[in-house]
Amino acid sequence: MTNNTLANDALPSGNMSTGQLEDLHKYLLGIADNSLILGQRLGELCGHGPSLETDIALTNISLDLFGQVRSYFQYAAQIIADDKVTEDSLAFLRIEREYRNVLLVEQPNTDFGYTIARQFFFDAFHFLFLKELENSKDETLAAIAKKSIKEVSYHWRFSSDWIKRLGDGTQESHDRIQEAVNDLWMYTDELFHQTDADKEMIAQGIGVDTLAIKKSYYKMITEVLEEATLAIPESKYWHKGGKQGIHSEHMGYILSDMQYMQRTYPNMEW
Amino acid sequence: MSKKNWPLWEVFVRSKNGLEHRHCGSLHAADAEMAMSNARDVYTRRSEGVSIWVVESSNILASNPENNGEMFEPAADKVYRHPTFYDLPDEVKHM
Numbered sequence: 001m002t003n004n005t006l007a008n009d010a011l012p013s014g015n016m017s018t019g020q021l022e023d024l025h026k027y028l029l030g031i032a033d034n035s036l037i038l039g040q041r042l043g044e045l046c047g048h049g050p051s052l053e054t055d056i057a058l059t060n061i062s063l064d065l066f067g068q069v070r071s072y073f074q075y076a077a078q079i080i081a082d083d084k085v086t087e088d089s090l091a092f093l094r095i096e097r098e099y100r101n102v103l104l105v106e107q108p109n110t111d112f113g114y115t116i117a118r119q120f121f122f123d124a125f126h127f128l129f130l131k132e133l134e135n136s137k138d139e140t141l142a143a144i145a146k147k148s149i150k151e152v153s154y155h156w157r158f159s160s161d162w163i164k165r166l167g168d169g170t171q172e173s174h175d176r177i178q179e180a181v182n183d184l185w186m187y188t189d190e191l192f193h194q195t196d197a198d199k200e201m202i203a204q205g206i207g208v209d210t211l212a213i214k215k216s217y218y219k220m221i222t223e224v225l226e227e228a229t230l231a232i233p234e235s236k237y238w239h240k241g242g243k244q245g246i247h248s249e250h251m252g253y254i255l256s257d258m259q260y261m262q263r264t265y266p267n268m269e270w
Numbered sequence: 271m272s273k274k275n276w277p278l279w280e281v282f283v284r285s286k287n288g289l290e291h292r293h294c295g296s297l298h299a300a301d302a303e304m305a306m307s308n309a310r311d312v313y314t315r316r317s318e319g320v321s322i323w324v325v326e327s328s329n330i331l332a333s334n335p336e337n338n339g340e341m342f343e344p345a346a347d348k349v350y351r352h353p354t355f356y357d358l359p360d361e362v363k364h365m
Binding site (some may be wrong): 051052053054056057060157158161165 | 276297299300303304307308311312315
């Protein structure tokens with residue numbers, strides 16, 4: 001485990017009140033949980049990808065995401081005055097309601113089309129989000145964003161490339177990716193929702209104003225969908241709840257898989 | 271579902287300290303762009319390289335092992351073709 005060596009007083013969080021620190025803590029979990037759960041979903045495909053090459057590509061993305069999650073969790077554990085909270089406890093020992101990821105990332109792999117569509121919808125957001133987070137007043141967050149954005153640029157290239165290949169491929173690949181896009185579309189709006197902690201962090205110049213990147217987001221994905229000869233879904237019905245801890249029925253299964261080891265053999269290490 | 275595979279591609283990677291690209295393996299891809307991206311994911315994920323070449327395997331003409339006799343054996347018994355009969359001065363290094 002590498003430790004974040006920044007001294008507390010070197011961080012803007014050093015001057016924060018307890019309430020503000022709690023908001024920052026929640027904010028960090030909100031960002032990290034998206035990558036954690038998506039990484040776990042992609043990890044399920046290890047050894048099960050449609051081809052050796054795509055299998056490795058998807059698990060590479062998964063490992064990139066876990067690496068980013070560790071940075072956020074280490075920071076989140078550091079600013080909370082409770083020694084029992086560590087990066088591992090944050091990842092493995094919370095209950096379902098305490099995870100703050102959006103519903104999109106917990107949706108099942110179903111098939112390659114769904115896996116790619118989910119990734120595509122998330123990557124566009126993730127890229128625009130990190131680009132703004134690079135300007136955060138919180139230096140640790142800005143540094144994490146700067147490091148992560150190279151990885152996420154590649155994720156976006158990978159998923160948008162596959163959207164085009166599948167959409168503009170055979171009739172079958174076109175129909176199936178269109179179905180996945182249509183089904184997952186209703187989870188995209190939640191990416192921009194702001195919790196109270198989010199709003200507090202935005203006001204402080206630490207967080208990203210997601211509403212300000214929403215327009216660019218839909219433009220970014222629309223351009224790719226059009227190039228892929230896919231129809232843009234018209235539905236204006238949006239699912240939400242993950243950011244408040246109200247998850248879909250899939251979440252419990254993900255956590256029981258992910259947390260199995262730590263729950264069965266508490267404190268085990270390897 | 272069709273059992274047809276994507277074409278095979280050969281991957282050459284230049285490592286950070288290496289001067290030349292070296293063959294490191296092969297993979298399947300639908301086209302050159304996908305081959306490049308697959309090569310990045312399959313062969314450089316542990317930072318093995320800083321540059322990649324991919325070439326479709328069917329573009330490589332390989333020598334036929336059946337012709338090994340006429341191709342390579344004539345070279346085997348001609349020691350005078352090896353520069354091993356010279357005394358090198360000590361000052362000459364790295365020969």
